[in-house]
Amino acid sequence: MIESLSKAARAAGLVLAHASRAQKDDAIEAIAIALLDRQDEILAANVEDILRSRAEGISESLIDRLTLNPSRIAGIAGGARKIKALPDPVGVIKRERTLENGLHFKQVTVPFGVVGMVYEARPNVTVDAAVILLKSGNCALLRGSSSAAQSNEILVSIMRGAVSSVGLPADVIQLVSSANRSSVTELLHARGLVDLVIPRGSAALIRTVVDEAKVPTIETGAGVCHVYVDKDGDLAKALPILINAKCQRPSVCNAAETLLVHEDISEKFLPVALEALDSEKVLIHADSQSLAIAQKLGIDATLAQEDNWSTEYGVLEINVRVVDDVDQAAAHIRKYGTNHTEAIISENPETIERFINQMDAAAIMINASTRFTDGEEMGFGAEIGISNQKTHARGPMGLEEMTTTTWIVTGTGQIRG
């Protein structure tokens, strides 16, 4: 199946790769208009998905992620228009030089070609990903989850119509059947047919990708993020940052899972912090020292087990540990972290530098919430995922990250000596 989709995409990609910015933007505008115009059809399909998923016993939190409504559809259309407003990432000259022999070297951004997306539940990803890939000149093979099958089908059908309406080939956006799991494996094995696969979703999905992939992939996801409150930290900053990092949206990868507190301020900060976490209904897994403080305050907390330190909760649970100093905090993070986002709260520049130098993370937050590792927040305008790997892209990925390059070398008959 992937082979025929990919062949159609390759043919369409030859046109899309050299489409003008205006033509791509027209296509995106047509998508935004069509989504709003055909909202009733989208909502009807979405209701079918919801009813079926409920009958299958899917959790209410997944149902929430699956659900579309007029305001969410308006949000999706608005997101597409934000991408429309961004500059074209294709054709940008990254490096350029003329050598002594007269050869002119120019490294230019070009689309990857055919990009597969494997994702779960949320149908907004269907449009977000397709539009980012369209703007970056890539053809999208979209493999959403079966729970959103009907929503995704109508969304892709609407987008294909919109793309056609401005004279671009509809096959730049294609839906991969979610009827069985084998289509994921097929995508991951499609050497030469697919240039890149981006998984977005659970740790289990990422694991499948790592185990199965024979095509290039960009891992996204897993985030065991830490907030370290140093002895020289401003506690008036530390508390709101901690609560924001843990509670504002606990299900996402840049939410914090562990609080590390410097010994010297633990008696001062922990009572306040534990009270605040408790009042936000956060379940606390504490080391013995913080557990004693919690118990003194009558706060329900459990003793953290070894497994807790490396768990990405994704819900209102947190680990709390007292550390001797910044080095022990850094060692803890290196041992249990996932190299995603690590925050330090300190007013001491030397300590901050010492912390930075021991991290190996996509992002380091100094006196700011871990939640800022986000494409929109960072001014990318859009995000196709947050890379948790070191090759190609690290951290939030926007349009630029969806391109590769070609060296165009212009000569007048030069040969190599």
Add this chain to the structure above:
Amino acid sequence: MIESLSKAARAAGLVLAHASRAQKDDAIEAIAIALLDRQDEILAANVEDILRSRAEGISESLIDRLTLNPSRIAGIAGGARKIKALPDPVGVIKRERTLENGLHFKQVTVPFGVVGMVYEARPNVTVDAAVILLKSGNCALLRGSSSAAQSNEILVSIMRGAVSSVGLPADVIQLVSSANRSSVTELLHARGLVDLVIPRGSAALIRTVVDEAKVPTIETGAGVCHVYVDKDGDLAKALPILINAKCQRPSVCNAAETLLVHEDISEKFLPVALEALDSEKVLIHADSQSLAIAQKLGIDATLAQEDNWSTEYGVLEINVRVVDDVDQAAAHIRKYGTNHTEAIISENPETIERFINQMDAAAIMINASTRFTDGEEMGFGAEIGISNQKTHARGPMGLEEMTTTTWIVTGTGQIRG
């Protein structure tokens, strides 16, 4: 085994990642001096490798690649000094912005951490790779071939001593045993222990890497490169470019394997081209039209079979085909090529643009030899390999490509709304 090497490398890497340029350059200079000083030991070890390999019946071309001599050692030391002269790729600010909320975002280059190299025969790669990785702040796990075991052992021992002598930890450079094949698999499975593995060598090695890897890898290698001579090509440029691309060093990935000639000039160009190839002792696999021309000239040529078009010969053999126009040339290249380097010989800007727009290659040469896809030639100063993939790096990889990035975000207590 990889686990203990990697742990030692991680510890050493914490120091190396923040070493100053001066300290890294001192280490490289110490390596260059020690290689020259201890040349006799290196040559003695190399002779042992050669004798053992010959007894095992290894081909003379491999023996040649394995062989070191004073001039090659001088070349290796000189290569190291060229890398020393290049700017430090670590700590470079790639993007920087301050948002309205006062948050300052800075994307800074950092080393990968621990990089594995898997390569064959040539012991110069042991030093080239180690020095490039050292300069870019990475620890090297070097897995050369068993045929070069003793040469690699002494080279690594010399480099470790040199690194220590300037106060950096010796474990930034480590040799992985080549006594059995399982160490390659172990490297490729070492999730979390190794940040990147770069294979350099045969198609079989690359295939193993693709099939086995669970860590990020950058594929290098396979190059079925084409030279297309257009009807508007300057034949006085075309002939030397063709001969240079095919014959100057046929074993490398940027050598040409196929000549495509526009129908309209085939009667004029092919007799000259075939004569020249024949006099360079190039075996010709021709389509029926070029075969007829060859036969008329009394040149020995065989009819190309389907398999020939996608074969990377690596020796003095070439495919020759007459095409209707630039579009048929491009379609041929897309079907049989490996997206490495494709050359067009034409004086017609429209045809050149039409050709470029239909390619999907790491490099496109306009009136120049395919052999210019090379880090040194392109002014990178050094090259750890030529990436034949689209993610992370495409084409020659120098120091810059051996880094990843970290976002450093500085705030004053900002939280996300």
